[in-house]
Amino acid sequence: MNAPKVSRATLRGAVVLTVEEHSLPVVRFVIALRRGSAVDPEGQSGALRAMMELMLRGTDSKSRERFNAELEELGSSFNAVPGSEAAYFRGVALKRNLGATVNLIAEALSAPAFDAEEHAALIDEMVQALASDRDDDDTVAELFLRRAFYKGHPLQRSPLGEAPQVAKLDMEALRRLHANRVVASDIIVAFAGDITPDESLQAANVIVEKLPAGTAPSPLGASLPALPEPKGLRIVVADKPDRAQVQLRVANPGLAGVHPDTLALWLGIVAFGGTFTSPLTQEVRDVRGWSYVAHADFSRRQVLPSPIVLRSVPPKENAVDCLALEIELMDKLAQGQLPQAVLERSRSYMLGRYPFEVATAADMLNPVLRCELLGEPATEIFATPSRIEALSDAQVRAALIKHLQPANLTVAMVSTAADIRDELARKLPAATIEVVDFRTELGG
Amino acid sequence: MSQTDDEKAMERVAADAARAAGHSVKLTGFARYNAQLAASRFQLDNGLVIVLLPDERAPVFAYQTWYRVGSKDENPDRTGLAHLFEHLMFKGTTKHPVGELDRELESRGSQTNAATWVDWTYYTCALAVRPGNLATVVDFESDRMRGLALTQDVFASELDVVKNERRMSVDDSVMGRISETLFATSFTRHAYRWPTIGHLEHLETMQLEHARRFYDTYYAPNNATVVVVGALDPVEAITTLAKAYGAIPASKLPERRRSPEPEQTEAREARLKLPAVSAHVAMGYRAPGQSDPMHAALEIASEALLTGDNARLYKRLVTDEELATEVDGFLSPFAEPGIYEVLLTLRPGADAQRAIDIVQEELSRVGDGLTDGEWRKAQNGLTLSALDSLKDAEGLAEQLGHHETNSRAFEKTFEAIRRWENVQRGDVAQAAKTFFDPRRRTVVVNQPEST
Incomplete structure (x- = not known):
């Protein structure tokens, strides 16, 4: 058996994880932000999601269209998956295209354009999509359960955001969030598949080297109030x-x-x-x-x-x-x-x-x-x-x-x-x- | 090792298994993807096909039984029987009473499950390679191929579960209702026109006797393929299967005459008024079956149309013209000609007809050819998704079973990785011109009253 091997390293404060297995020429990757939407600023529900999505809409040197064209031609994917506890950029690439894919990821993380037009379009799209989500009963059930269960606690906010607050998210708030949250000391870079730990470190270095070092964040639990005590049915x-x-x-x-x-x-x-x-x-x-x-x-x-x-x-x-x-x-x-x-x-x-x-x-x-x-x-x-x-x-x-x-x-x-x-x-x-x-x- | 040597080795596996099991086992196919992954097809005298892929990547195995029967084999007045029957297959045999299969396999770590679609039904479980695990699953699966013992109580209770599944996935689901309407409108004669889950009025009148007849007709070794993928010794695996299945008699399968769908020569449209926040549009273009070379050409076209932010439909409808919040699509992997679906979630107040016109415009424009960038995107994207489907034993078994059942060609699992190599750019343009003809189109619009 060639069971996957796991290794861990640190690089400028970031943790680099590798799960090595060479049966297919495919590499999955995750860049995790250690704190999720639970620590979004009060009244800015959906801010982390908006920041992550906007980071994928062009960089300082590439328009959104150009960035996506390059990524898509590689056959690679790179998506924002915000969560309450942590947030993730997830993707997958053919091994032969990993280097070029990582270069694009590094650019999106360290030098997003935060273009005003894209910001306006994104906010509008998010608000509309939040409305459309109500057409799915399963989604509605999860949303209202979260609100009832965590009532009064930051966790009651869906990582996807709440329409009235999303509509008010301004560019400066997202820029500040990016400056504070996308820092080497607050991320985990993980690769899994056809990659060695050395290759993984090299790729992670491309991603991390241009990010601010940041300071180690306080544990997630310490940033939040105690959960509400449920009373009655x-x-x-x-x-x-x-x-x-x-x-x-x-x-x-x-x-x-x-x-x-x-x-x-x-x-x-x-x-x-x-x-x-x-x-x-x-x-x-x-x-x-x-x-x-x-x-x-x-x-x-x-x-x-x-x-x-x-x-x-x-x-x-x-x-x-x-x-x-x-x-x-x-x-x-x-x-x-x-x-x-x-x-x-x-x-x-x-x-x-x-x-x-x-x-x-x-x-x-x-x-x-x-x-x-x-x-x-x-x-x-x-x-x-x-x-x-x-x-x-x-x-x-x-x-x-x-x-x-x-x-x-x-x-x-x-x-x-x-x-x-x-x-x-x-x-x-x-x-x-x-x-x-x-x-x-x-x-x- | 050359392919000839591979095949000789597998011939020896067949001979050793036949000797040990006391049943004839023939090697009928072999295909290799790389040094680690190669699949073989064997056949027993009773017609049972076995596809085996020894996979040493992890100490686990997947075991799937595929029956060549799906909702297209149903009586149009009794839809939903194939899917209902999938549920009933977990309800006990004369040898193993109801509940024993789930209890035994779960205690060994397996999540047993099953799926039914238009062309097939399959039963799946995955287990660690441990003493007794293969023998146990083979015992249960071979037993329920012919030994099911259905009672009225069990039938009635499971029928309620299925009716509730339908309410959840169709009646209370906007997209479920739209999809059902799309197929019912796209097809006028072919059996793809009714939903696999069945119409509620047919489920309401379903009888135990209908299920028994269906079972007797279609659940037989000569209508099945067993797929085994995992870290198993080939001789031991084939011997175990041959011993368990070898004595099950073949059935006389009915001749399956299906009404071919006449050429669609005029666009069709259906309108719904389901309660919803957003309006939705579904468009279906009559498309070739999966074995048709044009199917691969349409897959390539679909990459350019639907995959990623720069995909033609997403860019026009979501980014540039701000008519939709979501664009999705799907080329049906059916054995017989199906449809190419495009699904839109519109912004409140968006002009549905304008969105439909744009979809048509963009689909027709593929007839002018793809850009170099789109071609590279399709090559890399399709290669990646095909490779990704091989990443574990369960995914591999599913691909092998699907291709063997739909086109009697398990080797397409590996060929899919390079399927774009056999498609010329002119083929994609031609496929778009042929299949995205607006006269072959069916549109369903749900325009809720609130928007």
Whole structure:
């Protein structure tokens, strides 16, 4: 076997990661900004996204058209992917075109044009696209869940931005953001694929050498207030006409990646709703046929505590019963009620699945990056099997009992409110129910 | 090692496996991409095709069973059966009761799944190379090829799941409704005109008996290809498969007569008024099937039209004329002639007809030829995406299975990497002139009342 090899180096304050595997002449790359939209200035939601997008619209020496023509002729891609915790420029290139691609990336990062016309066009496009996003119910559900779950906290802002604030983003704000955030000490450069660590360092040097050194940023958590404590069952209904179904999300506060209980909680959640045979999926989908989608998600390598989210899409006739059932299942889980066979299968599943996490350079790129963002060595990903094996059943159940709060769940539903509002109030009398228009803040 | 030596080695694999399994195994094809990746095709007496690609890059393997049956094989009055059946295949056999397949394979680390489209249905799982894993998946997959035991309860519950899948992906989805309308309007006779997920009224009346008949007809070794990609010993893998599948009798497959779609000679249009924030436009041009050399020419044209910020359609519609916020498109990889789709999300208040006219203008302009830059972009971009599809065992198996099922040519997986080498620039211009003729066009516009 020629398993991918991982290496780490530093270069002018930047971290350079390499996942080396030479089976195909392809190289993936990521330039990660260590802090994401969570630390965007107050009232400037979407600023990081706008800055990243504008960096791809021409440089000091190349118009947007010329820059894109050169990149596209290489067959390479280079995209901005803003996130709450961190933000990423991601791309892929043929090995033979990597050098030319890296030269273009370096130029975009160090000398973006920040052209006034492009700025105006971009802001307009972002506002319009944010409106169009409301045509997708899944996107609407995630948006309103985020707002309800993180209410009053900077994390409630979508990394994509909120239209009224995006509309006011001026060029100077984006320039300042670029000067502060795109600095060597605040980035991670990662390559994966047909590249050696030496080649990776050379390429990273091209990217980093023209960037300001910057100063090491404070940890993300230290820059943010504490997360809000959830109180009671809170339901927000994003009212949308003519819905046959309800996009349903149920969120419970989760844990950060470095918390000692995270792995145990994660394994418990995988057992509860992470596979086709898990109780949540069985009860909602197989036994009742209520939803095509029925699963629970919890990311275990987040810098900040991320919620446990149950996702399902029942028809409007079954939506309230489905929500009640999911709350009931969460309640049982919070009492540690998880069949032994289910927990063991989940453990066995994750151990059997593990080889796929490290099978190819492409598979390893994200976990390696997450380790770096968490401040853990990249080799931590190789420790996953032994850590899962070392977890006792009691630890998993204890984590579920300690961290699940079935009385304090946050629920988002995208639905025609008139179809479910009365039934919600009748069957879940303890809930606080808020109905909002699905176009809220768009002026619709 | 030369190709001849490769093939001789694989002939020996077939002979050793046949001896060990007690069933005839013949090598019927071989193709090599590079020193590491080479695939072989074997066939058993009952017609089962096996495509094997030993891949030592990681200690894992992908196992996929492709059936040459999709929604195009359905009765037009009973659409959605192929896809519903895909769900039912997880519902137990006489040997393995309902739930056992998922429980057993999940406990070994596999995410079992499946997909159905117009031309095919396939079942996939991926496992670590560990003792018993290959034998286990072969046992389950060979068993459910003929041994499914369906009950009314299981059928009814899964039918509800499928109806809910349809509500989610079509009824409550603007783009889902538009896509369904586009195909229903583009095709008047061919079976591509109905949606793979089926019409709700057909799902409402679907009976267990319909599913049983469908299974008996199409789920048979002579209608299937098993694709195995991974770090497996070839003799052991082929022997295991031959032992498990070799005794399954072939079926008499029905002759599949499909109504050919008549030439489209006039533009068509459909208008919707679904609730939405933005207006959407979908345009479909009747396009060749994937085996037609002109398909590759259209793929190259599509790179120039749709890939990247400088792509002709994005630049005109989003950047220059500010009519759309999003431009997307897709050339259907169908066995028979499909469509080339262009999808637009319009800005509020944008003139939909103006956007349609621009798309037509730009598509027609490809008939004048591509620039040198666009040609390089297509060459590099298509090479990269084809290589990227080979990056892991699951992706590789999917490509091999798709090509073997649709055109009985698994080797196209590797040929795709250099497919642009067989296309001349004049071919692209000719393809654009032929296929982007406005008379071959169907347009669907969703103009919500709120915009």
